Amino acid sequence: MRAAVIDGYNKIPTVTDVPDPGKVPGTCRIAVSSAGLQPTDLLRVQGIYKQVTFPYIIGGEGVGLLESGERVYFGHSIPSSGALCQVTLVPEDEVWPIDDHVDEDQAIALAIAGTGALIPLEEAGIRPGERVLILGASGPVGQIASLAARRLGAGTVIGAARTRSRLDRLRERGFIDEVVQLGQGDDDAALKAAAGPGYDVVFDGLFGPPAESAMRATALGARMMSIGTRAARNMTLTLRELRGRSHIGVDTGDRAPAVRRAAFERLLTFARQDRWVIDIMNFDLEDIPRAWAAQQGSPGAKIVVKVAR
Numbered sequence: 504m505r506a507a508v509i510d511g512y513n514k515i516p517t518v519t520d521v522p523d524p525g526k527v528p529g530t531c532r533i534a535v536s537s538a539g540l541q542p543t544d545l546l547r548v549q550g551i552y553k554q555v556t557f558p559y560i561i562g563g564e565g566v567g568l569l570e571s572g573e574r575v576y577f578g579h580s581i582p583s584s585g586a587l588c589q590v591t592l593v594p595e596d597e598v599w600p601i602d603d604h605v606d607e608d609q610a611i612a613l614a615i616a617g618t619g620a621l622i623p624l625e626e627a628g629i630r631p632g633e634r635v636l637i638l639g640a641s642g643p644v645g646q647i648a649s650l651a652a653r654r655l656g657a658g659t660v661i662g663a664a665r666t667r668s669r670l671d672r673l674r675e676r677g678f679i680d681e682v683v684q685l686g687q688g689d690d691d692a693a694l695k696a697a698a699g700p701g702y703d704v705v706f707d708g709l710f711g712p713p714a715e716s717a718m719r720a721t722a723l724g725a726r727m728m729s730i731g732t733r734a735a736r737n738m739t740l741t742l743r744e745l746r747g748r749s750h751i752g753v754d755t756g757d758r759a760p761a762v763r764r765a766a767f768e769r770l771l772t773f774a775r776q777d778r779w780v781i782d783i784m785n786f787d788l789e790d791i792p793r794a795w796a797a798q799q800g801s802p803g804a805k806i807v808v809k810v811a812r
């Protein structure tokens with residue numbers, strides 16, 4: 504079968520023929536239709552996130568068909584099986600049925616990216632009317648976080664990233680109410696200008712200097728939930744800047760499958776009721792080097808690779 508395989512640190516995946524994985528007890532055999540790419544796929548290859556053994560098939564989530572014909576979302580395939588391949592093996596509790604009417608690209612966006620947005624925001628305990636800042640609003644996680652924050656009761660949702668045109672488009676589509684363009688020389692001033700009395704909740708996919716600036720623009724009692732390091736892997740705050748605020752790091756991948764599955768199902772309901780459409784960028788499996796390069800940049804969309812077309 505065809506699969507996107509990577510064979511060493513800092514290499515680029517190539518599509519090649521590999522043996523069929525057969526069957527393994529406790530796993531489901533899935534004919535993959537589409538598979539998602541995400542920033543952690545890059546971090547693994549850089550040796551920053553989780554331990555890997557080369558060579559391996561990249562990707563950790565997708566949509567496909569069980570041998571029974573049932574349509575499912577799957578995450579966390581067994582390490583050797585990956586997701587960017589024609590057939591994969593996935594532990595049974597990571598295989599979640601999805602209705603036929605659910606668009607597969609949107610389902611993939613709402614899974615690892617979506618739960619990475621929803622779970623921290625729920626844990627932040629947004630109170631009705633609070634001001635919520637989304638750092639990295641134009642990526643798939645930030646787009647879903649913007650929509651989820653409103654659904655959870657935010658009064659004003661402020662989106663921040665570097666590319667102004669993407670933020671303006673999200674405001675026009677109603678994802679966010681206000682825009683902060685980062686990287687213009689003074690993030691402290693830019694974030695304070697939109698903070699009003701101070702941000703109550705900061706959803707942070709960036710870390711580093713933008714998150715430091717955001718913390719300095721928070722209200723007393725603010726909760727910052729950091730889920731990604733797109734800007735930097737370290738940040739520094741004085742005690743005075745942190746006083747009366749809380750800062751929590753979250754990795755939703757560590758949550759039990761049943762917890763992630765329940766969050767995914769809440770997201771599917773929100774998306775259906777509120778007609779969410781998350782930006783998607785599609786590639787064919789044979790085009791994996793281009794998909795990889797797009798993920799290395801700032802795609803502004805969930806990358807979904809079409810395996811079966």
Ligand SMILES: NC(=O)c1ccc[n+]([C@@H]2O[C@H](COP(=O)([O-])OP(=O)(O)OC[C@H]3O[C@@H](n4cnc5c(N)ncnc54)[C@H](OP(=O)(O)O)[C@@H]3O)[C@@H](O)[C@H]2O)c1
Nearest residue numbers: 619639641642643644664665666730731732734754755801
């Ligand atoms: N903890 C979890 O459980 C969990 C789950 C899913 C994802 N994540 C993490 O969440 C983060 C976001 O994921 P994603 O898929 O949405 O990523 P993405 O597609 O790369 O989007 C990143 C966002 O950050 C902005 N950005 C990138 N580099 C920046 C910089 N140096 N300074 C300021 N803004 C910058 C981008 O817009 P501009 O380029 O216009 O600035 C975009 O808005 C990643 O770190 C990912 O690993 C964590």
